[in-house]
Amino acid sequence: xxxxxxxxxxxxxxxxxxxxxxxxxxxxxxxxxxxxxxxxxxxxxxxxxxxxxxxxxxxxxxxxxxxxxxxxxxxxxxxxxxxxxxxxxxxxxxxxxxxxxxxxxxxxxxxxxxxxxxxxxxxxxxxxxxxxxxxxxxxxxxxxxxxxxxxxxxxxxxxxxxxxxxxxxxxxxxxxxxxxxxxxxxxxxxxxxxxxxxxxxxxxxxxxxxxxxxxxxxxxxxxxxxxxxxxxxxxxxxxxxxxxxxxxxxxxxxxxxxxxxxxxxxxxxxxxxxxxxxxxxxxxxxxxxxxxxxxxxxxxxxxxxxxxxxxxxxxxxxxxx
Amino acid sequence: xxxxxxxxxxxxxxxxxxxxxxxxxxxxxxxxxxxxxxxxxxxxxxxxxxxxxxxxxxxxxxxxxxxxxxxxxxxxxxxxxxxxxxxxxxxxxxxxxxxxxxxxxxxxxxxxxxxxxxxxxxxxxxxxxxxxxxxxxxxxxxxxxxxxxxxxxxxxxxxxxxxxxx
Amino acid sequence: xxxxxxxxxxxxxxxxxxxxxxxxxxxxxxxxxxxxxxxxxxxxxxxxxxxxxxxxxxxxxxxxxxxxxxxxxxxxxxxxxxxxxxxxxxxxxxxxxxxxxxxxxxxxxxxxxxxxxxxxxxxxxxxxxxxxxxxxxxxxxxxxxxxxxxxxxxxxxxxxxxxxxxxxxxxxxxxxxxxxxxxxxxxxxxxxxxxxxxxxxxxxxxxxxxxxxxxxxxxxxxxxxxxxxxxxxxxxxxxxxxxxxxxxxxxxxxxxxxxxxxxxxxxxxxxxxxxxxxxxxxxxxxxxxxxxxxxxxxxxxxxxxxxxxxxxxxxxxxxxxxxxxxxxxxxxxxxxxxxxxxxxxxxxxxxxxxxxxxxxxxxxxxxxxxxxxxxxxxxxxxxxxxxxxxxxxxxxxxxxxxxxxxxxxxxxxxxxxxxxxxxxxxxxxxxxxxxxxxxxxxxxxxxxxxxxxxxxxxxxxxxxxxxxxxxxxxxxxxxxxxxxxxxxxxxxxxxxxxxxxxxx
Numbered sequence: 001x002x003x004x005x006x007x008x009x010x011x012x013x014x015x016x017x018x019x020x021x022x023x024x025x026x027x028x029x030x031x032x033x034x035x036x037x038x039x040x041x042x043x044x045x046x047x048x049x050x051x052x053x054x055x056x057x058x059x060x061x062x063x064x065x066x067x068x069x070x071x072x073x074x075x076x077x078x079x080x081x082x083x084x085x086x087x088x089x090x091x092x093x094x095x096x097x098x099x100x101x102x103x104x105x106x107x108x109x110x111x112x113x114x115x116x117x118x119x120x121x122x123x124x125x126x127x128x129x130x131x132x133x134x135x136x137x138x139x140x141x142x143x144x145x146x147x148x149x150x151x152x153x154x155x156x157x158x159x160x161x162x163x164x165x166x167x168x169x170x171x172x173x174x175x176x177x178x179x180x181x182x183x184x185x186x187x188x189x190x191x192x193x194x195x196x197x198x199x200x201x202x203x204x205x206x207x208x209x210x211x212x213x214x215x216x217x218x219x220x221x222x223x224x225x226x227x228x229x230x231x232x233x234x235x236x237x238x239x240x241x242x243x244x245x246x247x248x249x250x251x252x253x254x255x256x257x258x259x260x261x262x263x264x265x266x267x268x269x270x271x272x273x274x275x276x277x278x279x280x281x282x283x284x285x286x287x288x289x290x291x292x293x294x295x296x297x298x299x300x301x302x303x304x305x306x307x308x309x310x311x312x313x314x315x316x317x318x319x320x321x
Numbered sequence: 322x323x324x325x326x327x328x329x330x331x332x333x334x335x336x337x338x339x340x341x342x343x344x345x346x347x348x349x350x351x352x353x354x355x356x357x358x359x360x361x362x363x364x365x366x367x368x369x370x371x372x373x374x375x376x377x378x379x380x381x382x383x384x385x386x387x388x389x390x391x392x393x394x395x396x397x398x399x400x401x402x403x404x405x406x407x408x409x410x411x412x413x414x415x416x417x418x419x420x421x422x423x424x425x426x427x428x429x430x431x432x433x434x435x436x437x438x439x440x441x442x443x444x445x446x447x448x449x450x451x452x453x454x455x456x457x458x459x460x461x462x463x464x465x466x467x468x469x470x471x472x473x474x475x476x477x478x479x480x481x482x483x484x485x486x487x
Numbered sequence: 488x489x490x491x492x493x494x495x496x497x498x499x500x501x502x503x504x505x506x507x508x509x510x511x512x513x514x515x516x517x518x519x520x521x522x523x524x525x526x527x528x529x530x531x532x533x534x535x536x537x538x539x540x541x542x543x544x545x546x547x548x549x550x551x552x553x554x555x556x557x558x559x560x561x562x563x564x565x566x567x568x569x570x571x572x573x574x575x576x577x578x579x580x581x582x583x584x585x586x587x588x589x590x591x592x593x594x595x596x597x598x599x600x601x602x603x604x605x606x607x608x609x610x611x612x613x614x615x616x617x618x619x620x621x622x623x624x625x626x627x628x629x630x631x632x633x634x635x636x637x638x639x640x641x642x643x644x645x646x647x648x649x650x651x652x653x654x655x656x657x658x659x660x661x662x663x664x665x666x667x668x669x670x671x672x673x674x675x676x677x678x679x680x681x682x683x684x685x686x687x688x689x690x691x692x693x694x695x696x697x698x699x700x701x702x703x704x705x706x707x708x709x710x711x712x713x714x715x716x717x718x719x720x721x722x723x724x725x726x727x728x729x730x731x732x733x734x735x736x737x738x739x740x741x742x743x744x745x746x747x748x749x750x751x752x753x754x755x756x757x758x759x760x761x762x763x764x765x766x767x768x769x770x771x772x773x774x775x776x777x778x779x780x781x782x783x784x785x786x787x788x789x790x791x792x793x794x795x796x797x798x799x800x801x802x803x804x805x806x807x808x809x810x811x812x813x814x815x816x817x818x819x820x821x822x823x824x825x826x827x828x829x830x831x832x833x834x835x836x837x838x839x840x841x842x843x844x845x846x847x848x849x850x851x852x853x854x855x856x857x858x859x860x861x862x863x864x865x866x867x868x869x870x871x872x873x874x875x876x877x878x879x880x881x882x883x884x885x886x887x888x889x890x891x892x893x894x895x896x897x898x899x900x901x902x903x904x905x906x907x908x909x910x911x912x913x914x915x916x917x918x919x920x921x922x923x924x925x926x927x928x929x930x931x932x933x934x935x936x937x938x939x940x941x942x943x944x945x946x947x948x949x950x951x952x953x954x955x956x957x958x959x960x961x962x963x964x965x966x967x968x969x970x971x972x973x974x975x976x977x978x979x980x981x982x983x984x985x986x987x988x989x990x991x
Contacts, residue, residue: 015568021669027648027652048514070545073521073542104550107549112546112549113544121913122913125775150463167565228681254666255666270371274410282405292405302412302413304554304555305558308562315371315377316374316377317378320454
């Protein structure tokens with residue numbers, strides 16, 4: 001009987017939501033597990049680094065790697081898996097474009113370390129002790145991985161074959177991706193495994209989206225009652241739908257909140273945040289600078305809003321500071 | 322030798338107004354700083370904010386956008402859209418540490434050859450004083466932390482294979 | 488272990504008896520997050536000290552600065568994708584406090600419904616799939632069975648399918664009310680974004696009813712398989728897994744356990760109330776200590792003080808999560824849970840219970856309360872109200888919110904300008920509260936088990952159990968796990984060079 005294809009799951013700077021999404025395959029996961037041999041899954045199984053290192057190169061058919069690259073240890077794992085696997089799937093928003101952890105690219109690593117270990121309220125650290133890459137405790141040497149200067153997407157560190165978008169990807173898309181892999185019917189390398197359309201197409205509120213948005217004001221969601229039927233942009237609430245790839249079937253608008261862009265851009269866009277600015281802001285009403293500025297004041301954190309999941313993929317990559 | 326930094330400024334000029342004005346400046350033999358590379362677009366509204374970011378990412382020290390005066394756009398509304406988008410883009414650039422006049426939006430009509438000269442000279446002077454932005458150089462510096470580990474990992478992995486073989 | 492490996496082990500023993508060495512377990516597995524354990528041995532072959540190191544930091548408290556506070560429920564849920572609802576809820580409550588707005592009564596019912604649903608499904612995951620193998624099957628069972636396959640073998644495939652199906656149905660409730668179950672979107676100051684339609688109510692009630700049956704069934708399983716087994720009871724009450732620390736949990740005004748809201752109550756190792764305070768005063772009570780060998784911080788009780796990694800009345804180290812919650816409260820808020828609570832303390836010899844492994848049992852008791860609360864809330868006709876959010880009107884400044892996450896007390900603090908943009912954030916994340924006690928547990932287990940240079944299979948399981956008992960955030964929910972629990976043990980000589988690497 002032929003060996004089942006080997007599959008690996010690994011997580012970098014991740015919250016574990018992508019792993020949970022695999023678990024949410026629920027009854028379907030039985031089919032997956034029958035068809036493959038999982039050789040690495042630290043969250044659930046006890047295979048160690050050395051076990052993977054010992055395998056011949058390219059002996060693992062596919063690795064699903066989620067999480068952004070934030071530390072030296074994560075980088076090392078990503079490189080190692082690239083060698084051992086035939087196909088690498090960048091799984092989830094963090095691996096694809098940095099995810100929410102990439103918002104740290106607006107801050108220096110030193111700023112983060114200083115706040116967490118010196119300035120944060122409630123600290124009892126008069127000696128300003130910091131975690132160190134190498135430290136001594138009563139004569140014993142201990143090591144920790146190093147934090148990189150910035151958060152990176154997976155393909156900024158290794159070559160990636162496919163991308164599964166989402167925060168997290170939906171079970172439906174995950175199942176489709178696994179089936180494509182097992183059947184061998186794979187799209188061209190570099191494909192994002194989700195429909196290449198803007199989210200507005202899939203949203204139930206589509207019909208109430210006006211051709212000309214004519215925005216006079218941006219409202220923050222806690223300031224207003226939100227109509228559950230009407231297009232969110234038409235209500236003046238910032239919704240990333242126009243600049244976001246579909247595939248999730250508009251779950252967040254289904255929860256009566258705006259899309260925040262977690263599926264990343266479509267294939268025709270280089271920089272999701274800039275594209276959103278291009279599309280939505282051309283449609284605000286005022287023509288005078290001062291009035292325009294007053295409308296724009298309704299979005300106090302442009303970077304956090306337009307690049308919430310994709311700051312690593314912003315053309316500028318990180319803040320200069 | 323005096324190695325003064327000469328900024329690279331990318332300019333997007335709209336065909337109907339600003340580009341015409343630049344032409345006029347040329348024909349009138351007005352001298353202005355040679356630091357600007359002009360890209361002609363049919364309307365300032367054609368300039369996608371992605372172009373601006375891309376220009377910076379590829380090494381521009383400054384980006385200049387020239388369009389028709391409000392109300393005079395050849396396509397009626399194009400320059401209003403430009404204004405709205407670019408006001409937001411400026412905020413975004415600030416959030417990413419790029420400001421102080423590296424990105425500039427000007428309204429220059431077809432007859433204002435002189436304004437082209439003034440704007441370009443002024444912007445070149447200001448960006449020169451700010452110094453190079455050099456994003457490609459920064460990208461290289463930031464990625465140094467990757468190169469070091471890559472070499473280390475590749476060296477180590479050869480060792481690991483030997484130990485665990487068999 | 489097979490013969491070749493056994494031979495290698497024995498060789499390693501002999502070689503190891505000369506000179507000091509370290510044993511590394513890297514990475515820790517079957518939990519959420521990354522970690523490694525470094526065990527240092529002395530010349531006699533006994534454990535000098537074991538360190539649990541957390542090797543990463545993402546910096547949420549810093550990179551949220553400057554951002555709109557209403558984004559925090561969705562931003563902070565990315566701290567953990569297994570308990571995103573906990574962060575989402577703590578953040579939403581912090582927003583209520585920030586804007587000085589009281590949650591709309593219907594919104595509150597919806598929040599509590601979602602929250603209890605989340606507690607129920609998350610606890611079920613751990614009882615059956617993560618904690619289960621170490622308990623339902625037993626720590627000295629063959630390693631091929633020390634996983635969910637073994638659990639199913641003990642309780643039956645039908646039960647396994649029931650667990651998966653029950654979890655899926657409960658999570659669909661969160662999907663419905665919250666938009667997404669992983670990273671919900673419902674939380675806003677003053678209420679929630681989406682209401683519950685009356686047409687959905689019959690289906691939801693059925694899920695809640697089945698959920699309660701399921702929780703009762705789980706308690707029965709626990710009785711039959713764990714409590715009726717003397718060896719397991721002995722293990723639970725053994726000294727290697729006992730620490731006498733302080734305990735913290737949320738209690739309502741009657742001092743009963745409450746997951747969603749209440750005051751923070753702390754009891755001392757000998758069972759007296761040490762303090763009781765609203766979360767707004769947490770900084771008067773909780774401080775954090777830092778060590779250079781881990782990115783995680785170590786919270787402790789300020790008024791007691793940091794006395795190193797020690798236990799007892801004069802050490803500020805405290806525990807959170809199910810066992811701690813039951814210790815810190817005077818009872819459960821719902822009847823079936825209360826019965827189970829009384830039995831729990833009766834069997835384990837009164838309050839407080841210090842046996843770390845009792846967390847697994849306490850978790851089942853909590854499942855009952857979560858399910859009973861769901862039934863109560865869904866039988867409240869007001870929950871389908873057409874309005875469920877009060878728009879805030881006051882100017883924001885500082886807000887602090889607390890919930891009991893499955894893993895323990897979770898605190899979010901936000902300070903903003905008058906527009907609600909954050910300028911300072913402090914988060915005390917559930918497992919962090921336990922970090923000092925976990926470090927002690929790993930150290931104690933290693934010291935108690937590794938003696939005279941003998942490094943063997945028992946070490947691998949027991950040291951991991953010491954960690955796993957605290958409910959690592961994630962576990963396996965697939966249906967096949969290998970019997971082998973592969974592990975690497977690295978033996979180094981005095982110079983730090985590797986003598987041998989043993990893998991099983």
